Amino acid sequence: MIATNRPHAMTAAQTHYCPGCTHGIIHRLVGEAIDALGIEGRTIGIAPVGCAVLAYNYFNLDMTVAAHGRAPAVATGLKRANPETIVFTYQGDGDLASIGMAEAVHAAARGENITIIFVNNAVYGMTGGQMAPTSLPGQVTQTSPYGRNEAQCGLPVKVCEMLAQLDAPEYIARVAANSVKNVLAAKRAIEKAFRNQVEGRGFSLVEVLSTCPTNWGKTPKDALKWMESDMIPYYPLGVYKDRSAVVTDRT
Amino acid sequence: MAKLTIQAENCKGCGLCVDACPKKILRIDADVINHKGHAPAQMTDESRCTGCGFCALMCPDCVITLER
Ligand SMILES: Cc1ncc(C[n+]2csc(CCOP(=O)(O)OP(=O)(O)O)c2C)c(N)n1
Ligand code: SF4
Ligand code: SF4
Ligand code: SF4
Ligand SMILES: [Mg+2]
Numbered sequence: 001m002i003a004t005n006r007p008h009a010m011t012a013a014q015t016h017y018c019p020g021c022t023h024g025i026i027h028r029l030v031g032e033a034i035d036a037l038g039i040e041g042r043t044i045g046i047a048p049v050g051c052a053v054l055a056y057n058y059f060n061l062d063m064t065v066a067a068h069g070r071a072p073a074v075a076t077g078l079k080r081a082n083p084e085t086i087v088f089t090y091q092g093d094g095d096l097a098s099i100g101m102a103e104a105v106h107a108a109a110r111g112e113n114i115t116i117i118f119v120n121n122a123v124y125g126m127t128g129g130q131m132a133p134t135s136l137p138g139q140v141t142q143t144s145p146y147g148r149n150e151a152q153c154g155l156p157v158k159v160c161e162m163l164a165q166l167d168a169p170e171y172i173a174r175v176a177a178n179s180v181k182n183v184l185a186a187k188r189a190i191e192k193a194f195r196n197q198v199e200g201r202g203f204s205l206v207e208v209l210s211t212c213p214t215n216w217g218k219t220p221k222d223a224l225k226w227m228e229s230d231m232i233p234y235y236p237l238g239v240y241k242d243r244s245a246v247v248t249d250r251t
Numbered sequence: 252m253a254k255l256t257i258q259a260e261n262c263k264g265c266g267l268c269v270d271a272c273p274k275k276i277l278r279i280d281a282d283v284i285n286h287k288g289h290a291p292a293q294m295t296d297e298s299r300c301t302g303c304g305f306c307a308l309m310c311p312d313c314v315i316t317l318e319r
Contacts, residue, residue, distance in 0.1 A: 006313035015312065019289065020265030024311025180271055180305045213265075220265040 007031030009040045013057045020220020022177035022210040023051060026119055026190075027058055029183070030090065033191040034061070037198055043086040044078055046071040048100075050092035051126045052119065069100020072107035075114040086197055088115040093134040094124040097157050101133075104159075108203050111168030115193045116205040118159060121212040122231060129215025133157040136234055142215070156234070160207050164240035170202035172241040176209040178227040182237070189239075201244060209235055253302025253319040257292055262314045264289035268306035274299050277306060 006012070009031040017023045034040050040060060047055040049068035056063030066074040071089035079087045096104050096118050107114065123141055124130040131141040131148055134156050138147040160174045171193055175186035186208055193204035209231055211223035218226060239245070262285060269277045269292060276296045285291050292314075294300070307315040 005307075005316045010313070014261055017311065019263035020267055020311060022311055024313075025309065028311075028313055180308055183308050220267055221270055224267070224270075 007035045009034035009043075009060050011058055011060050015058055016054055017051065018212075018214045020211065020213050020223065021051075021125075022121075022208075022224075023119060025177045025183060026090075026117065026186070026208050026210060027055065029187050029190045030088070030117060031059065032187060033194045034059075036191055037194055039086045039194070039198060042084060043088065046074050046078075046087070046089040048089070048091040048095040049126075050095045050124070052090050052092060053126070055090055069095050069098070070103055071095070071100065072103040072112070072114065072116065075116075076107055076110070076112050079112060079114050083113075086115070086194065088117060088194070088197075090117045091119065092125065093118070093120040093122065093132045093159075094127075094130075097133045097159055101157075104205075105163070105166075108163045108169045108205065109166050111170070111202045113197055113200060113202050114204075115197050116203075117190065117193070118205055118207045119210045120159070120207050120235070121210040123212050123215045125212045125215055129212065134159075136230060140217075158235065160205070160235075160240040163205060168203060169205065169241055170196050170243050171204040171206075171239075173205075173239045174207040174209070174235060174237050176227060176232055176237055178209065178211065178224040178232075185237070196244070207235075209237075253300050253317060255294060255297070255300055255302075255306070256316045256318075257294065258314045258316070259283075259291035259293070260285050260287070261312060262289060262291035263287065263312055264291055265311065266292070267309040267311065268292050268315060271305040271309040273303065273305065274301065276300060 047065040176182040213223040302319040
């Protein structure tokens with residue numbers, strides 16, 4: 001038996017991602033969820049603008065790309081036009097939490113029956129590591145060479161905490177791709193976010209903390225460590241909203 | 252017994268599998284370079300592999316296949 005391999009929902013293409021970038025792990029988890037639910041023939045993915053813009057090369061699915069940040073609006077149209085289709089967006093933090101904030105918040109507020117995979121790596125990866133709304137206080141980026149300054153730039157947007165305040169969303173969770181334990185939890189959360197849509201439950205968003213070794217200026221290994229030491233304490237992992245659960249479990 | 256295959260030509264040499272392995276039997280050999288220009292991960296002692304799959308779980312590039 002092959003225990004771990006490339007999911008069927010992924011193509012054989014080699015990704016363009018930098019060595020050790022956890023976008024690749026998150027792609028695999030999305031593919032595994034699609035395999036597990038047997039929805040490959042009826043799933044459409046929407047790639048963002050960002051490093052994942054080429055995601056259409058990596059999934060054995062119908063794929064499209066939205067203008068920067070507009071993936072939830074495109075997903076809304078696709079889903080409403082053909083409710084049997086399973087529709088997901090795959091969006092970075094610049095895409096979703098900056099230019100596309102309005103589309104994400106309103107899709108959540110409308111309770112659209114879509115799945116959003118939100119990849120938070122605390123920078124604009126594709127364009128060279130500029131500060132994102134999600135960059136940590138004090139974080140050194142291309143555009144904050146002395147560290148993100150609260151007085152000048154304000155403080156980060158915590159997407160899960162914010163969206164969990166809305167009444168309509170079904171499931172909002174934050175996971176991380178930095179360790180065996182956390183990747184296993186991420187796998188469960190992503191599968192649940194897709195299953196919710198199959199069951200018609202409504203809007204599900206999983207925020208996955210991800211690394212950008214290249215723009216963080218760290219080795220892949222040190223990037224995982226920085227996520228544990230700096231990123232996770234600021235962005236606590238857990239389920240922020242789950243309308244199907246009796247008790248919310250924040251592990 | 253577990254059988255682990257590393258598709259060395261597709262490996263980016265990131266080393267995440269090396270760190271994830273509880274048995275510390277994977278390594279990056281800097282003297283070997285694949286067609287991408289990366290030094291791929293290698294198995295050093297297959298007899299100690301438990302088949303836990305941690306390496307494959309942490310591989311961003313689906314390079315590791317595990318049969319058990
Ligand atoms: C309308 C528009 N504005 C700006 C850009 C430039 N741009 C390309 S990708 C990007 C941000 C990408 O960051 P993120 O969404 O976090 O994705 P990552 O690459 O980090 O995964 C920006 C600002 C653009 N392509 N289109
Ligand atoms: S720039 Fe950053 S986010 Fe983009 S592929 Fe490289 S490591 Fe990943
Ligand atoms: S399966 Fe487990 S023991 Fe074997 S190489 Fe991978 S991580 Fe190490
Ligand atoms: S995690 Fe994958 S890509 Fe990275 S060194 Fe190991 S086998 Fe190669
Ligand atoms: Mg980003």
